[in-house]
Amino acid sequence: MRTIRGRIAARGLAPGERLPSIRGLATSMGVSPSTVAEAYERLAAEGAVRSRPGSGFYAASSAPPPTLAEIGPRLDREVDPFWVSRQSLDGEPDAPKPGCGWLPASWMPVEPLRRAARGLARAEGAVLTDYGTTRGPAGLRRLLARQFAEEGLPVGPDRILLTGSGTQAVDLVCRLLLRPGDAVLVDDPCYFNFQALLRAHRATVIGVPWTEAGPDPERFAQAASQRPRLYLTNSALHNPTGATLSPAIAHRILNAAAAHDVTIVEDDIFAPLEPEPSPRLATLDGLERVIRIGSFSKTLSASVRCGYVAARPDTIEALIDLQVATHFGGVSPVAAELVAGVLGDGQYRKHLDALRRRLARARRETAERLASLGIRPWLMPRGGFYLWCALPDSRDAAGVARAALRDGVVLAPGDVFSVSRTASDRMRFNVAQMGDGRVMPVLSRALAGPEA
Secondary structure (H helix, E strand, C coil), rough: HHHHHHHHCCCCCCCCCCCHHHHHHHHHHHHCHHHHHHHHHHHHHCCCCCEEEEEEEEEECCCCCCHHHHHHHCCCCCCCCHHHHHHHHHCCCCCCCCCCCCHHHHHCCCCHHHHHHHHHHHHHHHHHHHCCCCCHHHHHHHHHHHHHHHHHHHHHHEEEEEEHHHHHHHHHHHHHHHHCCCCEEEEECCHHHHHHHHHHHCCCCEEEEEEEEEEHHHHHHHCCCCCCCCCEECCCCCCCCCCCCCCHHHHHHHHHHHHCCEEEEEECCCCCCCCCCCCCCHHHHHHHHHHHECCCCCCCCCCCCEEECCCCHHHHHHHHHHHHHHHHCCCHHHHHHHHHHHHHHHHHHHHHHHHHHHHHHHHHHHHHHHHCCCCECCCCCCCCCCCECCCCCCCCCCHHHHHHHHHHCCEEHHHHHCCCCCCCCEEEEHEEECCCCCHHHHHHHHHHCCCC
C-alpha cells in the first residue's frame, strides 16, 4: 500500500492509469499474490484506486484541493458554544486543548478497552450485525441498576434506557417534552452544549445564577414561577465551575420545581470522578420529577458512544418509542457490549481510583501555574478536571481565546457558558490537558496581546 501510494504521489502512476497486475507486482516485490490483492482492495476502499471488474485496478483521480475549513480554523465567526465545540473537535490531533471537555487518551483505560474489544470477536454474530434492542442490552442495564442502588437510588433495569450518547439522551428528552418557544431553565454559567442543543430545539433559555453551593434558590423560585417546562443541570462537579450542590439547596430546588410543575433533567456524567458522592436530585426525588441522564465518555471512552436515561416508567416508554422513531432501535450492541465489558473488568475501579488521585494533583499543579499569570480559580473543586478561573485585570476571554488559537491552542472563554453573557473575564481550564509545555507560553502571550 505504501508503495502504490508513493507512486501515485510522485506521479509515477497518473490518474486513471492501470496499476501493475497482481501477479506481476507480487513477483517484483517478493510477496504473495494474496498480499497484493488485499493491498489493492484496501486502497480501493479508501478511494486511492478504482477497481474495474475484469480489467484490473486504476489510480484514482487527483484529490480535490483543500477547502478553507481544512486549511485552518475560522477565526472570523462569533465565539459561541459552537465555536468552542468545533475548534476542540476539529483541531489537529496533537494540538493542546485546555478548553476541551475530555481527558487525554493516555489518561483513559485503553487496555481494558482493548480486552473488551477482543472479547467482541467471540460474541454472537447478532451483536456485530443486528440493530440494537429498544431498551439496550439487559446486562448493562442491570449493572447500572446495581450502581444506582449503591448510591441510594433503587431502580430496576426496566426504568433505564440506553442511548447513543449522553447528548442524545438530552436530545430525546427535549424532543419528548419541549415545543418551540417553551422556556427551559439552565444554570448561569452552564455546560455550553446545553445552550447549543436548546437553541436547536428553539427553546427560550432562562439562566439561573450559580453559586458555590448550587443554583441561587431565590432566583430559581422566581424563574420557576414563569412555568418553564424543564430545568437542565449538572449537580455533581458542576460544569464549568466544579462546584457541588448542597443538601439544603437541593431540597429547595425540588420544592420549587414541584410547586411549579417543572421537570428536572440531571446530567450526572461526572459522578465517577467524585471522591465521595454528593447530593443528587434524582436520589432525593426518587425519579418522580427528576430524569437522570449520563454516559461513559469522561471516564471510559468518548469514541464508544453509549449513554443512558433513568426515569419514571411512563417516561421511559415514551422515550423508547421516540428513539425507535428517530434512530430505529436502541444503542449500538457493539458499543453497549464494549462498555459492559470494561465496567465488569476488575481493573476499572482501580482505574477510577488512580484517575481521581491523578486529577487531584493536576488541579493543584495547574492552579499554581495559572497563578503565576494572575489567573485565579473561582473555587477549588473536590473532584473532576475543570477549573473555572478569573483572568487578571478583567481581560476579555474571547480575545485571549482567539489569540491562543492562532498559536494552535484551544481555550474555552467564559461567555460561551453564560446565558447572560456576564462571564467575559472568565475561562474554563481542563487540568488534564495542561501538561503540554506549549500551553503556558501561548497563554502568557495571548494575555499580553492587543486583543486581550
